[in-house]
Amino acid sequence: MNIKAPRGTSDILFDKADMKQFIEKTAVILFEQFGYHPIITPTFEHTELFQRGIGESTDIVQKEMYTFKDKGGRSLTLRPEGTAPVVRAYLENGLASKSLPLKLYYCGQMFRYERPQAGRYREFWQLGVEAIGSRDAFIDAEVILLLVTLLKKLGLKDLELHLNSMGCPECRKSFSESLKGYLANKTEHLCDDCKRRARVNPLRVFDCKVRGCQAAIKNAPLISNFWCEDCSNHFETVKGLLDDMGVSYILNPALVRGFDYYTKTTFEVRTQSLGAQNALGGGGRYDGLVEEFGGLSTPAIGWAIGTERVVMAIEELGVKLPLNSHIDVFVAAIDEARKKGFNLLNNLRKHGISADMDYAGRSLKGQMKLxxxxxxSYVIIMGPEELRKNTCLIRNMDTGEQSEMQISDITRWAKDTFKVRKAGFDV
RNA sequence: GUGGCUGUGGCUCAGUCGGUUAGAGCGUUGGACUGUGGCUCCAAAGGUCGGGGGUUCGAAUCCCCUCAGCCACCCCA
Structure with a gap:
């Protein structure tokens, strides 16, 4: 067969799939501990949702969306991110009538039409949370703590939490104009990229690695000088709460995120172990988005992390996850004992023991190798001889010890054996 | 979207100044051990040499196109 997975997509197998499952399970436990509820939204939405939500001028809308027409002529788009759909669902289902803030989490694939490279795919998985309906700085702190706690729980150290405030529309506007004015006088010192950035997204100039550009922006205005009193107080409270909880962060006035809807608090978690695609996740406040979609003015905040990038970081740092894909008992039945063995196998499974047998016609030796x-931990061996005696052999694969047992005693044996072993793990 | 590097069994790679049936290790399966794992040895299966076209008596090898992966830019998960 010469059909391959489409560009930028891939099959997630074995270790990677185990890790992904583990990450998601860990996240869900934590999300629920923090009082968040699951929400599942469609994989595709009306194109307009993203155009209006993310912003026409963003890279995502301009060139990265998987947009298509369905047979009814509707323009649909595979979701490039999770926030706009959640806000749409919030409005469509009248969730404002619930107790606010509404705290939600999601897990699902996202799609962006980009040139693939390590850590960047056209279909990728995200885990995210959204807290809709509170302007309280405490929820900012909670959401950030949740993000940091999750990544720590997954064994990731040496993470950088970058923190910034984009201000509200008012203070951002005066800042943006001031910065543009400043850069206009520096044009001859800027690289070609930055000349473009200066017009389109002046904050990006802060990110440029070219020495001339760095010098040019040395005395540039900072957004912190333009925050209004409310934005400033809000940010101070968030920082104070993070300090209290021992969450360290890097203030990064150059942190700009890819969506237009962000206001006030924004943040991004980066790792040194991933090369160019070093952002594991990020998010921020989007106090204007609900209103943009026709709802009442409703503050909100959220974030998302990229599951593949977390997997990569875990592998890169050599973190050992307690993955649990272990078979307790293998039933090695041969010849006419297979039927009885199959019966025994499923009986063990009924009692919560993970068990398997051979379906490839292997010899006894082959089954032992497998x-x-x-x-x-144990192999139960059954052949014609045992079948006649209504017994089986139990072999301990660690010690090599082997004993014969009545079939009728197997369930009791298994329950005793694995209760002990599992209790041992829990200590 | 731009630029650079790469593409040979499931995996990691040899093989190129063009020359008969394309190799190895690992993995898989079987055997030595006829009903017993880990070590060892033996054997087998498994390849449109990413795809298409061209040059040539002859192409994995040279040329063109294309697809895909990686890296950087852009931007982000």
């Missing part, structure tokens, strides 16, 4: 490879 058991060894699967790292099973």
């Amino acid at each position: 058991s060894n490879k699967l790292n099973v």
Whole structure:
């Protein structure tokens, strides 16, 4: 077959799939501990949702959306991010009538038409949270703490939490104009990219690595000088709460995020271990988005992390996750004992024991080899001889000890054996 | 979207001044051990040499196009 997975997509197998599952399970437990509820929204939406939500001028809307017409002529788009759909669902289902803030989490694939490279795919997975309906700085702190806690729980150290405030529309406007004015006088010192950035998204000039540009922006105005009193107080409270909780952060006035809807608090978690695609996740406040979609003015905040990037960071740092894909018992039944073995196998499973058998016609030796490879604890061996006696052999694969047992005693044996072992793990 | 590097069994790679049936290790399966794992040895299966076109008596090898991966830019998850 010469059909391959489309560009920028891939199959997630074995270790990677185990890790992804583990990350998601860990996240869900934590989300629920923090009082967040799951929400599942469609994988595609009306194109207009993203155009209006993310902003026409953003890269995502300009060139990265998977947009298509369906047979009814509707323009639909595979979601490039999760916030706009959640806000749409919030309005469509009248969720403003619930107790606010409404705290939601999601997990799902996102799509962006970009040139793939390590850590960047056209279909990728995100885990995210949204807290809709509170302007309280405490919710900013909670949401950030949740992000940091999750990544720490996954064993990721040496993370940088970059923190900034984009201000509200009023203070951002005066800042943006001031910065543009400043850069206009520096044009001859800027690289070609930055000449363009100066017009389109002046904050990006702060990110430029070219030495001339860095010098040019040395005395540039900072957004912090333009925050209104409310924005300034809000940010101070957030920082204070993070300090109290021992969350360290890097104030980064150059932190600009890719969506137009952000206001006030914005943040991004970066790692040194991933090369160019070093952002594991990020988010911020979007106090204007609900209103933009026709709802009442409603403050909100959220973030998302990229599951593949978290997987990569975990691998890069050599973190060992307690992945649990272990078979307790392998039933090695041969010849006419297979039927009885199959019966026994499923009986064990009924009692919560993970068990498997051979379906490839392997010899007993082959089944033993397979058991060894699967790292099973015990093999139950049944052949014609045992079948006649209504017994089976139980082999401990760690010690090599083997004993004969009545089939009727197996369930009791298994329950005793694995209760002990599992209790041992819990200590 | 721009630029650079790469593309040979499932995986990691050899093989190129063009020359008969394309190799190895790992992995898989079987055997030595006829009903017993890990070590060792033996064997087998497995390849449109990413795809298409061209040059040539002859192409994995040279040329063109294309697809894909990686890296950087852009931007972000």
